[in-house]
Amino acid sequence: MNKTERLLAIVMELQRSRVRTADELSEVLGVSARTIYRDMQALSEAGVPIIGETGTGYSLMEGYFLPPVSFTVEEAVSLLLGAEFIEKRFDPAFRLSARSSRRKIEAILSGPIREETNRIQGGIRLLQKDEMDLMIREKVNLGIIREAMLDGKKLRFAYHKRIAEADGSRVTERTVAPYGLAHDEQNGWLLLASCDLREDIRHFRVSRISGPAVTDEPFQLPDNFNLQSYRPKDTRSIRVCAIFNPEMADKVDEANNYYMETAEAREDGYHVTFRVRQPEELLSWILGWGADVAVTEPESFKNRIKEEIKKMKERY
Structure with missing residues (x-):
């Protein structure tokens, strides 16, 4: 980070937090406290209204705002949630970049927008499965x-x-x-x-x-390959039919199984069809519904489920 970038980062940090000490800024920016003191002098000489109080820290004069970028509450929440998603779901290099982006976004929000954004963000949580x-x-x-x-x-x-x-x-x-x-x-x-x-x-x-x-x-990426327009070949050729307990219809829909093709409520239950490459792709999922589902075809898959249930009974 060169001096120009560091000076801008300092202003953004002061906009994001009302008061910052030299030690806090030096830790965030990875420089010495002496460098922060020199940077504060340079910012003051450049006309940035910085207030320094001994024993308290540095702050910006009320009303000073940089840069001229504004977001609505919804835009700010969208950007911050996106940054949080990258922090949680990508590798360390992107995680650090996302964290830095989040701090910059927070820094340029006006006081009322920041407060409302924090309030909304506090009611949203990105869940992680098997977090460790x-x-x-x-x-x-x-x-x-x-x-x-x-x-x-x-x-x-x-x-x-x-x-x-x-x-x-x-x-x-x-x-x-x-x-x-x-x-x-x-x-x-x-x-x-x-x-x-x-x-x-x-x-x-x-x-x-x-x-x-x-x-x-x-390796060379093929000239005709475009990740944004790429669609995988559909090699699912085996049809599996099952009847669910009608009381489970909503839960079946909510499960949003990748292989599910059609679903229809009838008098005898909730009829669902799946299309798979091999029936075993559905085995664990079907067994998880217990007595609330019965596979009707193919016959070979019905027998496979019977075998699995028999093995389960032997364990008990």
Whole structure:
């Protein structure tokens, strides 16, 4: 941070907080208190109305406001929540940038807008699932993935699948060309990459990646690939039908299962159809509804559920 940037940062810090000591500013900006004293002198000479009180700290004269940017309450809340989301869900480099952005936004808000924004923000919380293991692993992986993307190098990692392969294994070694990252409400961060093993573009849930490492092998992003317009191939060809307890209809809808295609309330229950690549993708989810659901087709999946229930009974 050069001197000009530091002087602007000081003014923004003083706008964000009514009073700041030299020690507090030096800690935030990563410089010595002596440097802060010199900066305060430079700001005063430049016409910035800074008030210094011994034993209290520095503040700006009432009414001084910089820069000429204004936000509505809704705009400010949107920006601050967005910054908070990045802080919680991305890697350390972006987390620091988001935190810095948030402080700058807070600094340029006028007093009444800041108070109203704080009040609204206090009633909104971004929930995190498995706040320790899952989130930490996801953040670490994101940093390494971004490094590979920026360097144009392939990535190697172990991928933990929810559904076992034909040989019973759930972990496969992958080498991929990382094309981009997307965030899905149900699955969290997803890596879109060209997989050497599958010889096609695949999606990998970042939280299921372990031991990611950037290789020395370069890759080129195809000219015809655009992350914003990319749509994955739909390879779901198997239809699964189930009837839910009608009292569960609202909860089934709220669950917003990715594979659900249609839902219809009938006299005998809430009829739902799913389309999957393999029925096992629904196994755990269906079992989670207990006696409130009955699968009607395909017959092979009904038998698979019976087998799983039998195994569960043997455990008890």
